[in-house]
Amino acid sequence: MSDKYQIDLAGARWFKSTRSSATKDCVEIAFLPSGVVGVRDSKNPDGPALVFGGGAWDAFAAAIADGEFHRS
Template structure:
């Protein structure tokens, strides 16, 4: 894990519950956003640029990933 991620303040998504879909997010320097599995905090994390994160969250709001 990089130092940038090691010092990050992670928080769970409001959509995460007691089940298996546990996601944590951290707002990082330079407008980047980290995303990781809360059950595996030492595992891999995705890091999005600010434009990528804005596009992703806008698509979520439009229901682009609804099943």
């Protein structure tokens, strides 16, 4: 993999939704200084993380808020 795609997550400040209780596993996100957003599995914090561009994350969050992913 090219260094162009390496993003240092060592100093990331990860957090879960306030709706997630301490006993439930959830995804965690981190807003990074470079404008990207990291996403990882809270039960495997040393595992891999996905990284999304800020615009992609904003579109995803807006779709959630609009109910686009609501199950019937």
